[in-house]
Amino acid sequence: MMKTCFVVMGFDTKVDFATGRKLNLNATYHNLIKPAVEAAGLQCTRADEITHSGNINVPMYLNILTADVVIADVSTANCNAFYELGVRHALRPSTTIIISEDGYILSRST
Incomplete structure (x- = not known):
């Protein structure tokens, strides 16, 4: 059975x-992330590619739990992506990869 990778990120064009x-998140996914994951021999899926009826949360969280690898793109500081990353990291931290676009700035209060 082929190993799987689930990608946590926003869709379409978003503002950082x-x-x-x-940032064109669809282009990032289709031109960079998905080809790299598939070249590594894993089946790659993002939430908008899940066939489902009803609420997306059930199949999405099932993918977050069961995927062999999860990649979370935090480029736009998307609250949902952060939450989903937290869920995955709590369940399987050693197979969770966090990425961002070049120039990502994390604001910190000092």
């Missing part, structure tokens, strides 16, 4: 509010 940059 820290920098004001517009």
Whole structure:
């Protein structure tokens, strides 16, 4: 059976509010993440590719739990992506990869 990778990230074009940059998350997924994952021999899926009826949460969280690897793109500081990353990291931290676009700025209070 082929190993799986579930990708946690937003969809479409979003603004990185820290920098004001517009990021095409679909292009990032389809042109960078998915080809790299598939070249590594894993089946790659993002939430918008899950066939389901009703609430997406059940199959999405099942993928977050059962995927061999989860990649979380935090480029746009998406609250849902952070939450889903936290769920995955609590369940299976050693097979969770966090990525972001170049220039990602994490604001910290000092």
